[in-house]
Amino acid sequence: SAVEAGLYTASDQIVQLTPGNVESVLLNSTAATVVEFYASWCGHCIAFSPVYKSLARDLKEWKPAVDLAAVDCAAEENRKVCISYSIRGYPTLKFFHAYSKAGSTGKPFRDFPRDVRGLRHKIIDQLETHSETWPPACPPLEPTSEAELDSFFETNNVQHLALIFEEAKSYVGRELTLDLLQFENIAVRRVLKTEEGLVTKLGVTEFPSCYLYYPGGNFTRLKVKVEARMFYSYALQRLQGVVRSGKPPPVTTDGLTNSTEDPWRPFNRSRVYMADLESTLHYSLRMEVAAHTIIKGEALIALTKYIAVLAEYFPGRPVVMNLLKSVNSWLQNHIGGEISYDAFKEILDNSAQSPDTALPEGVRWVGCQGSQPHFRRYPCGVWTLFHVLTVQATNAEDSDPQEVLYAMRKYVQSFFGCRLCAEHFENMARESMTDVDTLSAAVFWLWSSHNRVNNRLAGALSEDPNFPKIQWPSPEMCPACHMVKDNGDHQWNKDQALSFLLSYFSSSSILKDYLE
Ligand code: FAD
Structure with missing residues (x-):
């Protein structure tokens, strides 16, 4: 089939656009969408495809807010789709905001970077340009302030608030906000280094660094080996009470049975048996x-x-x-x-x-x-x-x-x-x-x-x-x-x-x- 002839498969976590699904994916969606228009014969597209696949893996947790799609313009059946979006060269990347209306042709990423990090930053920049009512599926990305924190727990029903203190040009805070999007009982906000009141109050000296903030103004620094996205993300997802949305919380092994006649066998999780x-x-x-x-x-x-x-x-x-x-x-x-x-x-x-x-x-x-x-x-x-x-x-x-x-x-x-x-x-x-x-x-x-x-x-x-x-x-x-x-x-x-x-x-x- 055409899908198999293209550069992506169902295993890549990239939505494959067809004349049949293009409108439902791009228009009126709760999520923003990045679309790669490519031709399967084009060398630059072939060279770019591993980067786009890595990007899809990197942004996996962001899916409710922003998803990746691709369409093979070399496939005869997709010709009309690519023409309707005025595609002349490959690869072309376009950004469609959440709730894009019929007739929207997306915003092209001109001279886009060919690396995951650069693309990730471009996507955040685009998410922030959303001009109408902020889409509910996307968490707030703007920096928080001392005033907002005072009433945070009155308006947000979460157990943990993670604050990422960082320089204005850093993307870590926004990346983590999106990384934790599908987890309950936690919210992540960025705080700029220039927010002096908070920086002084918490005694922050390192940027980036992450603090957990609790009702009543209690706080504690998140301990990680390295002050970087992946280390924060792993640690925050494992805080007490943090669970993936829609998943039951883990149960203690005391309550576990293998099956009725099979008692639970205690074991060491870091060994092979x-x-x-x-x-x-x-x-x-x-x-x-x-x-x-x-x-x-x-x-x-x-x-x-x-x-x-x-x-x-x-x-x-x-x-x-x-x-x-x-x-x-x-x-x-x-x-x-x-x-x-x-x-x-x-x-x-x-x-x-x-x-x-x-x-x-x-x-x-x-x-x-x-x-x-x-x-x-x-x-x-x-x-x-x-x-x-x-x-x-x-x-x-x-x-x-x-x-x-x-x-x-x-x-x-x-x-x-x-x-x-x-x-x-x-x-x-x-x-x-x-x-x-x-x-x-x-x-x-x-x-x-x-x-x-x-x-x-x-x-x-x-x-x-x-x-x-x-x-x-x-x-x-x-x-x-x-x-x-x-x-x-x-x-x-x-x-x-x-x-x-x-x-x-x-x-x-x-x-x-x-x-x-
Ligand atoms: P598993 O993923 O089964 O891992 C077993 C153990 O290996 C882990 O507990 C850990 O100790 C260790 N481990 C984990 N990651 C690594 C790693 N990268 N390198 C070395 N060791 C590691 N399920 C689906 O729903 N959809 C699929 O498409 C799918 N494809 C599969 C393909 C194959 C070939 C196999 C064997 C399984 C596939 N499964 C799929 C099942 C799925 O991958 C898990 O095996 C299953 O969900 C059980 O998960 P688990 O928690 O026991 O960990």
Whole structure:
């Protein structure tokens, strides 16, 4: 379809405009919209598309106030749309205010910057030019004053007010106001350095810095490792009482049950458990693969690759490794284009009764337990399993850097029951998996792809309120993984992140609790 021929997919969090939806997206919307008019054949558009995708991830929390859209003007069916907006060159970016009226053709961003930060600032500038009644979906962006604060808690029903003290030219305060837009019990306002009364009253000496302000004039400084957007944002989202809109608050683990007959298993949130890995193998090989009575073609290739990678790299107990090796040699020696699941299952269940050879039956989730039976569990196990495998593969120096990722890609494509997940994963794989050229690049690819999925799913219905989706590892788990560029933007310290991943998923760190 035309959408697939374009530069963006459904996984990019960018609304794809068509003649059918263009009016409902751009006109009378509660949110402002930035639209990229592009032609899929245009080199500058191709070069710009990764920046626009990163921008969409960066502004994910701003969606109620401002959303990103794109339209491929090279697609025949979109020709009229692009003509009606007078588009002559690509890429063109246009800003549509909230509640734009019919006939509005948007405000072009002339000579727009080609980096996320520059574009983000342009968007804030445009949001601030809204001239009619301020759109209710957008929080106030103007600086606050001492007078406003006096009556703040009378007019705003929130528990926390975060004040960002900053210079007039800084965007951090406004960025955070938008970053916290979808969270309840908190409001964020910027205070300019020139607001002397407040600066003196709170004793502010550093700009930017963040203070939490409470009724009665009490205040306390927000402690962060670095005075920067990402550190503030992470800390504010985790304040007592702050919850994502529409999500129930997290419950204490005392009240949690895995299911009625399954008691909650206390665990360390920053460790990997063998029980989760074995449960994942059980579920994948006895439930997902079982959905195919006859396994042939792509599915047979996928299963063979998956088992080969498991036999090679799974850091399992000897009994489990014996089983995986026997299944692997059975598959490798198999002749013919198809196998039946029943035949596979005989080997899997060790019908020959070889001693010390078994894959335990059933699931015992530990690190992948959810606060409700429909949260976490198997998909959590799938991610964990493949992170472990990419890390194990780094010990085998001469192996193919893409081997584990390829096995995962094929497994997900043929067997992973969540079909939409498989589609999103395939989009990411097609985009960049083939660039992986070293074993550490494979570890990185899976880590950053998983973070892209976390970004997309933050706030989704499938998110367990007790385990919010974050850009992982958090600044608490790995402070050294997080860096701030000279311009204040967040950056991963790749060397530190790699050492963290290698140690976190290493076989010696895997805990053996709760195994039978
Ligand atoms: P998970 O995201 O499952 O992560 C498991 C554990 O891995 C975390 O608890 C954490 O310890 C660790 N971790 C987190 N991030 C990283 C990282 N970047 N690198 C290394 N370790 C990390 N759900 C949907 O609703 N829509 C989808 O499109 C979708 N696509 C998916 C695609 C694949 C291939 C898979 C395996 C799952 C997909 N899911 C999707 C499910 C979703 O990603 C989660 O697995 C599920 O919601 C359970 O979340 P969780 O809280 O257990 O954390």
